[in-house]
Amino acid sequence: MSLLAAATPTTTWYLVLGAVLFGIGAVGVLVRRNPLVMFMCIELMLNAVNLSFVALAKRLGDIGGQTTVFFVMVVAAAEVVVGLGIIVSIMRRRPGATADDIAQLKG
Amino acid sequence: MELGVFVIAAAMVIVGAVGVILRPNPVHAALSLVLTLFGVAVHFVALEAHFLAAVQVIVYAGAIVVLFLFVIMLLGVDRTEDITIEPFKVQRPMALVVGVGVIGLVTAAVSSSRDAIGRGNGLEIPTVTGDNDSNVRQIARSVFGDYVVAFELTSVLLVVAVVGTVMLTRRIKSGKGES
Known part of the structure; x- marks a missing residue:
């Protein structure tokens, strides 16, 4: 088995790409302090999972994977709407707040 | 190509x-x-x-x-925010460790389960379910057939999200003045 024989992208490639995208998103959530950018990194992780779902749906010949991605997109839209509403109401009260400043709810 | x-x-x-x-x-x-x-x-x-x-x-x-x-x-x-400020010194190296760990572990899992998802034999299935329906038609059959309950619950979720966001961001104009 040579590498040149596998010159067409296989499912494994897509899964590895999804893993890389998920890792980058996870690092972004942990590193960035701006809540808006943290939300964007959550979107990155959702997209990584969507990519894995679609790759496996194609490989296994099951349309259910694509249906799941459809529902993930709906939930992502709802999550962004609620999250941005929360961020707007926080930022209106204290402009320029970072994720470290919004730790008031603890304990 | x-x-x-x-x-x-x-x-x-x-x-x-x-x-x-x-x-x-x-x-x-x-x-x-x-x-x-x-x-x-x-x-x-x-x-x-x-x-x-x-x-x-x-x-x-x-x-x-x-x-x-x-x-x-x-x-x-x-x-432009100053992203060089880091309150917790250890957080960025730990985040890098977590990211590299996630990528490495998932890649290892994928490569170890290559037998289940096919060993380097490409994406040989011509269409997703094998019949000649278009992709939209297949998804419609799935969403409005097998997953119709989840689809209806999705509409409930969206309504709750919209109403909740309106309630969250509304300025309360009661008689108590500035709150």
Whole structure:
């Protein structure tokens, strides 16, 4: 088995790409302090999972994977709407707040 | 041909994702997110998920990123922030460890389960379910057939999200004056 024989992208490639995208998103959530950018990194992780779902749906010949991605997109839209509403109401009260400043709810 | 599409789209995805977490300006991060989302849409087309590719462009790049940009402009946070400030010194190395660990572990899991998902034999299935229906028709059968209860619950979720957001961001104008 040579590498040149596998010159067409296989499912494994897509899964590895999804893993890389998920890792980058996870690092972004942990590193960035701006809540808006943290939300964007959550979107990155959702997209990584969507990519894995679609790759496996194609490989296994099951349309259910694509249906799941459809529902993930709906939930992502709802999550962004609620999250941005929360961020707007926080930022209106204290402009320029970072994720470290919004730790008031603890304990 | 397929290889070229994969490499270019993967480069779009990775460059955009790195841009999201490295750009100091939130507007630039949102535009990098658009690049990633388009790259994922290209991958969807290559994987014959044409309906999801269209939804990806319309909903993600068209609606969600515009919503992000709208909130950025509304809050006036479209300034370059200093991302060199780090309150917890150990957080960035630990985050890198976590990221590399996640990528390594998932890659190891994928490569160890290659027997279940096919060993390097390509994407040989011509259409997703094997019959000649279009992708949209297949998804419609699935969503409105097998998953119709989940679809109806999704409508409940969206209504709750919209009403909750309106309640969250509403300014209370009661007689108590400025609160």
